[in-house]
Amino acid sequence: MTQQASAQSGWSQQELPELADGDFYYEDLGGGRFRSTIHAQGAWNPHEQHMAPASGIIAHCLALHEPRPDMRIARIGYEILGLIHAGEFEVTTRTVRPGKTIELVEAELTANGRVAIRASAWRLVTSDSSEVAAVEDAPITPRQECERWDGATEWPGGYIRSLEMYQAPHHRSGRGTVWIRTAHPLVGGVETPDWARLMGLVDTANGIATRVPPGAGSWAFPNVDLQIHLYRLPHGEWLGIDNAVSFGTDGIGLTSSVLHDVDGPFGRAEQILTLRRS
Incomplete structure (x- = not known):
């Protein structure tokens, strides 16, 4: 999920910086500035943003940057x-x-005076x-055959609470399939x-099929990057994630995922992990 180390429960609003008040992840303040809401709250610390919506707002800004109808982000x-x-x-974009x-x-x-995420x-x-289109990634269990899963039973934070999640029957530690959506606008x-x-x-x-409880x-197993490749532009509100989590012997791990929308697989994601005793 995001950077840093000790996940806790029972966080109070008083521990948080000033957040936007609304049923969305971010308030647009204009000029490339935003304010996060409780729905963007991370899982490792109460005063941080989760990397998921933060990567979404960056994708949003990149989509607005000098757009060209004949090109897309791959x-x-x-x-x-x-x-x-x-x-x-x-x-900021360039x-x-x-x-x-x-x-x-x-x-x-840039948050709190320093660059927190750099994306290219x-x-x-x-x-x-x-004429030559073909996909080797296999389809996953349809959402209708999955069971409702409350990720908040394993992870704290406003972001996790903002999600509707379904888990495939074969889901296990280290290997899992989920469907996710949110009702909140970005x-x-x-x-x-x-x-x-x-x-x-x-x-x-990185949090759907944990090898060890956080x-x-x-x-702790925060990722220090997120690499996404899109061989097809996805659509709709549901994201399907089929992933595998590997832990090495020297404190480094990897979460590898095939990404799906309602029409099937559309890309892949990789996250390198730093493993730390908490």
């Missing part, structure tokens, strides 16, 4: 540079490598490749493309 790589402070923050068919764009999220995205020209009063909203759910992958007396 890969976003997020580097988590530290705790993502809740409250007010700024997202074009690193312009081009006719390939562009590299970049975004930075490849934007590629689109064309009709239906930005209050602002339209966000379906694909960007779904990007705001992907980081949940929290005091166990292990």
Whole structure:
């Protein structure tokens, strides 16, 4: 899920910085500035944002950056540079490598005076490749055959409480399949493309099939990055995640996921983990 270490329960509102009041993840303050709500609260610390909606707001800003109808984002790589402070923050975007068919764009999220996330995205020209289109990733268990799952029984924080989640029958520790959606808009009063909203759910992958229970007396396993590759642009409100979690012997792990919407698989995500005794 996000950076830093001890998950707790029973957090009080008094422990939090000033948050937006609304049934959405972020309030748009204008000029690239936003304020997070309780729904964006992280799982490791009460005063941080969860990486999932934070990556969604970055995808939202990248979608608005010098858009071109003949191109789309095919890969976003997020580097988590530290705790993502809740409250007010700024997202800045720029074009690193312009081009006719390939562009590299970049975004930075700055909170509490420091850059917390740096993201780069490849934007590629689109064309009709239906003649050769093929996908090797297998479909997952349909949501209608899954059972309702309350992730808040394992994870604290406002973000987890904001989700509707379903778990496949074969789900187990270290290997799992879930369907996720949220009723909350990413930005209050602002339209966000379906694909960007779904990007705001992907980081949940590191918490859906934990190898060990999170929290005091166990292990913390925050991810320090999130790499998403999109061979198809997703749509709709449901995100399906089929993932596997591997822990190495030297304090490093990996969460690997195949991403789905209601029409099937559309991409993959990888998250490298730092394993720490809590």
